Every structure is written in structure tokens, then in C-alpha cells.
Amino acid sequence: MSFPRAIPLIFSLLAVLSACRLAAQPTGAKSATASDAYAGSNACRTCHPNVALQFFRNPHNKTGVLANTPVDKAGCEGCHGPGKKHVDTKGGKDSIGAFSQMTPGQALDACLRCHSKDQNRANIRLSNHTQANVVCTSCHSIHQPESNRSLLSKRQADVCYGCHNDVRAQFSLPSKHRVNEGFMTCSDCHNPHGTNAATWKMGRRPHLVDTGLNNEQACMKCHVDKRGPFLYEHAAVRVDGCESCHSPHGSVNARLLKRPVILTVCLECHNGAGSFGRQADGVTTQSASHNMADPRYRNCTTCHVRIHGSNADRTFLR
């Protein structure tokens, strides 16, 4: 089956046409959030001084400060909706947009009214988190954040560990990326707001993994010397990704390898079996001079040192 090379252009054209069509439509009927139902943020200070007094530190404070912010996106009512009824009825969670009373979908919609402009949230509707009802308020705390930078309720790793306990266990292994040490965070590799399909693999796995420079694995963001391009690519890296040999969160084995010894990492693919590999006739077995009965030959990377890709030798010897 063959696809035209112009497919990306077709995609872009379709997107442009759809966007123009949508832009030509009216922006929507006047909703129930009529401006006369708004009470203004000053009214909120009377009953919620503990929130109001500290709110100048909150990134959302700017919505109440900037003069050109639309009333339905400004100050307290920008998130909680019109508050006049709430003031008139002297409080009550039923008369205001209280996030504690919202369904996850409603909370998501409320935040996306402003926060949909960033590319990194473009796929939030189809993310695994959203499917599992893990939405903005599951991780972010607007009024009691651990940090004012991203308003997470806790340190980022603790937010993630709260549900992903098995990942916490992997980061407790001897060989691991330095997340607990504070050198890096989960979001260096993952985009919890949703990602495009990972095209370096076939399926939707792995989940929520962010991409590097141009839809390449997130590993290449830091491990730039492995990026290439090389004269001789190790196809496993490009076709099935770094997880072919490494466990990215943590491992009991050195250098995050999937096996305790090198030779089985290599031999499990290089067994000449079936229709695998570049020539579809099996991934090359080693030659007869590789005597596996001799321990000298069991550390494959002693000789095949440029295993991620080489410019000088097709078998990665130099």
C-alpha cells in the first residue's frame, strides 16, 4: 500500500480550510454568563479574605489586573463564573462555580477556556489522563499550591507518584534517572496534558511520552550524542526506540539496561530468526568467531562500542 508524499501538505491544507470555516462562523450566542450577573472580585474579598489577601502571588492574579481582560475571564469570576447570585444568596456552593462540585469534565472545560492556547495542551481531550477522569484539579491546586510556578498541589514527582506507585518503586532502584534527587522531573519526558501518537513506535504505547526535537523520543532531549544521524544507524534505536534495550525509569541493572548481562540484551534480537530485521530475513547472528563458550565474547559492547550508531563501522566497532 502506498501513500502520496503530499500527505502532510494535505493534512495542513485540511486544517487550514477547517480553521477558516470555523473562524467564519459566529463566535457563539450570548451565554448565560451575562455581564450583569457578575459581582466583581472586590465582592469576593469580603467573605474570602484568606484567599484574596494572598492572591497577588497567584499567576491568575493578572486576570484581575489587566484592563483588557474580558469580564468573563477576569479575577475570581473568570474561573468561578458569575458571582452576583452567590453574593445575593450570601454564599453557598450551589450558587457559584465551585470546582469541588464540578464533574471532572466541567473542571476541564473551565480551565480550557483560557488554557487551550498552548500547544502542549492541544491533545488534552484525548489523553489517557482525561479518559481516566484525571483533569486539571487532580494535580493543580489554584489556591494552595506547593509552588507558584505551575500551581501543582505538591512537588511534581509526588503528584505523579500519588497514582503511579509502581513508577515510584522504579525510581527507588539503584540505577535510575535522578527524579527524586531533583535534577529532573517527570515532565522532562512526559506531557501529562496529552501527546500526539508516538510515531517512533507503532502503537499508542508508551503513554503520554513527550517528543524531542522533531517527533523523536524524549531521550534525545538530553542524550544529544545518541541522536545522530549516523552513517550507520542501529535500526533498533530508530524503529523500536530506546526501550528496546533500556528501562527508562529505573533498573537493577547498570545503565538502565533490561538485562543484567550484555549478551542477552543483544542475542535476544540477534538470533537470525524468522522475517525480522532490515532485510526481513532475521536479525543477523554473530559470526562463528564469536565463541560464546569463552567469557571474553560475552560483553558484546567491549568491541561493538558504538552501539547507538557509528560513522566508521557498520558493525559499530569504532
Add this chain to the structure above:
Amino acid sequence: MRALLQSCRSVQTAGLLLFFCLSDLPAQPVVAPTPQQAGSPRGDNVGDYNITNSWEVGYRFHSVDGNIGKYRSDVNFGNGIRLLGGSLGVHSRDGKGKWFDELLLDVRGLGNDPYQFSSFRAQKNALYRYDLLWRSNEYFNPALTISGGNHFLSTNRQMQDHDLTLLPQSKLRFRMGYSNNSQGGAGLSTGQWFDSRGDEYTFLSNIRRSQREYRVGTDIEWRKVKFSVTRGWEAFKDDTVYGTPTSPAGANINDNNSLSLIRRNEPLRGRTPYWRAHLQAETANVFTVQGKFTHSEGQRNFVYDDFAVGTDRLGGARNRQILLSGTGSRPVITGYLTLIWRPTTKWTLTNQTAYHNTRMNGQGRYSELNNGDAGLSLVSFQDLGIRTLSNTSDAAWQPQKWVGFFGNYQYAERRIRSAEITEFELPARVRPDEQFNRQKAGTGGLRLQPMKPLRISFSAEVGRNDKPFYPTSDKDYHALNARLQYRVAKYNFNTDYRSFTNTNSTSLFVHSSTGRTWSANGGWAPKAGIQFDGGYSYIHLDTLTGLAYFASFDLVERDRSYYLSNLHTIHGGAQFQIRKRVDVYAGYVRTQDRADGRSTAGQSGRPDVLVNPSTLALFTGAQVFPVAYQSPVARVSVVLHRNLRWNAGWQYYDYSERLLRLQDYSAHTGYVSLSYSF
């Protein structure tokens, strides 16, 4: 006796409660910095600004018994005075500061910790936002189990990212950015000279690599349409220098091969200019269409110069120079089209089509001057092209507030073209190979929320790939996921189960893998200032893969590699605050891979599948790596003054392998510090 039993039961119950108990203590990080901050959280007002800050300066110490290299690989904390942590926040109180409205600075480990981190943000509402992230990592890894420790690395990696956004709250924004990633330090590598059957030599490398990236972009909003475009330039260079002392010894004393001199240089330069464009349009929250397009043109130019003098494995005098130069290129095009339709508040339907095309080309000229023969001149060419087209459809339906269903179907098709040739002269005869594989996968699941604090979800996924690229790739797989979460103010409890089973079979070989994960954790905060948390995680993995290899020139086929890991992890922590003056934390983490339960190097495994009589002893049993790693930690922090705290902490690491104990170590690390707020 009955009283004793009852007492035991109550202790067990309390223990179980404590174990599965339920809170929000942080995951056990390294012992320092102290999480409690000095100073008032309300800060101090200076003019129109409010300032909060806390700085922790202290002395970190350690002592190691056992394999120091492995300690440095896993932990790596040393001795010395450090700025263990610090934070500064300056905010304009009316949101109308003259030069800025917000300054945020966070630092960690500055001064010589192996993991250093600093982030800075400055912004003026509606005018600009600047973000800086700087990180440094001292990486030490003897890699004893890889190449016998001859691939040792001791490097420093520093990364910095600068991002400036102009008019961040407007409908027309401008972005600029710069990133730098540099790696330097010492390393060892190995190589062979004169003959691929000759001896292996270890040589030194002075690693010098750096990457720079510049990017500019703009975001435009027009009615309901958002358009974003970014242009970037990435440049990479590697000036690592290799060398070895005169007359290095080879790894095999009986080998006649010898080396009296080597000199190797292989400078590399490359650049990757790229474009990214993103378009999104939304109407009345019902229909959204978005497209994304990226293009990059990666290129690397390289030279390889290797000169060596010595004797070959037959004892003949040899000198050889290899000169190689060439280029590698990798143009990548990616396109996405995503449609999201929300006909009612109960339904969300999405469809995403993705196209990805990468083509890796490399060509080089290889020249070899050798006193042993007339020399060689080769032309090399390689091409690897991967084109992937995938389409994913998702549907989510929530008929009631307490129940929802979701499912998706994905079809992906990939074409891989490959050509690789090494010839003495052009024109090279290139015979491209081409293959297709297709994968279909479906997922279904439901989520329940029978009461507000309780969430339950189940999902299952089945996937089929008609022609995976590798014996260990996903082929016929299924996955199950289940999760239960209960969260109220004082308690939280979370448990989940996941399994992933894959079978990849051909006529002669079978690869199968089974992974199962079960975990539970929770916390309990009975009152302000007291918190407990605990958890358990079980991660099981077993894989069975066909092998073929040579042993003493005999080809051994249809052998098996059986790998088994049973990883158990427990963690627990307790935090107390005494009279709002003293904070005490104690925690414990233990990870143990029990493998197949053995405690000696003797083999065991699955004799039912290991039937090959010529199997090496290495493969007769399960490959296991039983190991235990534990780390208790304790920390105390005392308020001395409104703006001053005294802190001290201790953390112990114990690494213990069950089969070979070459890498075992135990280490005490600790710190004493003062946290101060001005």
C-alpha cells in the same frame, strides 16, 4: 494467652492500617534539602513588592564501606559546604510593578552537589515572561557489569534553557529561546586494532560534547483560531579526544597482538534546522480541529583519523592509519490532523491521523594505509527510511455522573526501507529492502465514581502486529489495567493492577513476555502536623526468547533465554510536628528483586522449556539478578527564630547483591544546616 493474641491482632491491625494508610507525605527524596522553609509564608512588604525567601546552607558528609564506584554510580553525594536549597519570590502587590511583577528563583544543591538545579522566572504582566532553567549532573558510572568496567564514565553534564515570551497575555505573542547542553569529563572505551580477532585494549577519552539550540516563534489568535509557528536551529559538536599511554596492555595475556601507540581523533559537527507549525480552531466548545506540521533536516559531518603501531595477533609488525570522512543526514516530516467533536456534554469523539516520514542517509569514504597490505579504499552508503501512518479514534461516553465508558481503536502502518552497502568503488550496487507492518489495537474501559471520594477504573487493550521488526517487539499483546482510589481530607488510598503480555512468534523462535504490576499506597493525616504514609509495589517480569549463537564454532540454535525478575518495594514514612517548633521525619524504602528465590549462583529455572542439550551453562537456568537495596532516612528541623531553622538529617544506603557481591556497598550520608530568611 487470649489477651496476648488480641494484643497481637491489634498490633497487626494497626500495622496493616499503617501500611496501607493513607496521606500526602512526599515520596522519599534524598535527605537534603529540608522541605520546611524559614521565614513567614506571608513574606515581608518592601515598597510595592512582597518578598518571601528561604535559604539553606549546610555541610553534607558521607562515608562508604564497600564498592565506592557503585556508590558513586547510585548516590554520589560527597562532603562539603553546600547551598542545599533556596527560594526567592518577589511579587508586586498591585500587579503593576515598574519593571516586573513577579520574580521567582529556586536553587538546589549549589556548591558541589552532584545534582544541581536552578530555575528563575521574571515577568511583567502583559509585557514579557522570561524563564531560565539550569541543571548540572555529575555522572559517575564504572559499569562493572558492562565490558568489565572498561566503559567507565565520569562526566559532568550541564543544561540550560532560556525562554522569553513577549506580550504573553495578548493574541499576538512572540517567543525566543536558547538551550545549551554540554558534556565533558573523562571516560574509558575499548577497541581492537589490526584484526577483529585480536586483543581488546582500553583507552582514555577526554569527552567534549556540546549542543546549542536557538528558536524563535510566534502565536496568533484570531477569533477562535490559534496559529503557532516556531523556527529553530540546533547545532551539535563532538571534539572528544582519544588516546592511551605508550604500550598499553591488552585484555588477554596470551594474545600476541600488541599496541605501542594509538592516536584517534573523530571530530563531528552537525546541525538540525527545523520548523514547527500548529493550527487549532474551536467552535462553541463543540468541534475542534487542529493540525500540526513539523520538518527538520538533521545533518552531521564527520572525520575519523585513527593511527596505530604494534603487532598483529600473529606477531607481525604493523602500523595502520584509517582515514574516514562523510556525512549523515536525516530529514524528518511529521503531520497530524486531529478532530474533536463533543456533540453533547456526555460524549467526546476524537480522531487523530498521524504521518511520519524519516529518512536516514549516510555516506562516507574509508581509506586505510597499512604496512601489511596495499591498503584499502572503500565507499560506504547507508539508507534507512521509516514511514508511519496511523489513525486513532477515541470515544468517551459519560451517561451518568458516576459512570463513564471509553474506548479507542488504532490502525498503524509502517514501511521500512533499508539499504546498506560497502564497496571498493562507485557506482555501488544498492539493493534496497522494503517491508511493511501493520498494527491494529483496541482499548475499552469504564470508570466509576459511586461516591465522591471513590474512583474506580478498568481498561483492557488488545493489539495485533502482523510483522514486527524485532523478535522482542510487540506483536500479539494484551494489557489489563485496574485502579481504585479513595481520597478524603485525612485519608487517601490508591491501588492499581496492570499486566502486559506479549507473544511474538515465528516458525522457529518464540519471544514471550509477561509483566504484572500491583501496587498500593496510602496516607493518613490524623491531625495537623502528623502524617503517615506507606506503600507496597510488586513488579513481575518474565521473558522467554529464542537464541542462536556459536559455541566453539558450533552453531547452537533453538536455545532459550529466560529472564525473571520479581521486584518488591515497600516504602513508609512518618512526619511529626512538635509544638510548631520541631519537625521530625523518618522514612524507609526497601527494594528487593527476589528473582526465583535463589540465594546462590546455582542455576534454576524452567527445565520444561530448556531442552537443548548443547545449551551453555549460562542459559540453562533463569537469568536473574537478585539484589536488595534499602535506604532509611531521618531528619529533624528546629525553629530557632522566626527566620531561622536548624536542620540535621541522616540517610543510609545499603546495596547487596545475592549472587556476586563485587558491587556491594553501604553508605551513611547526612547533613547539618541552617535555613535562613532575610
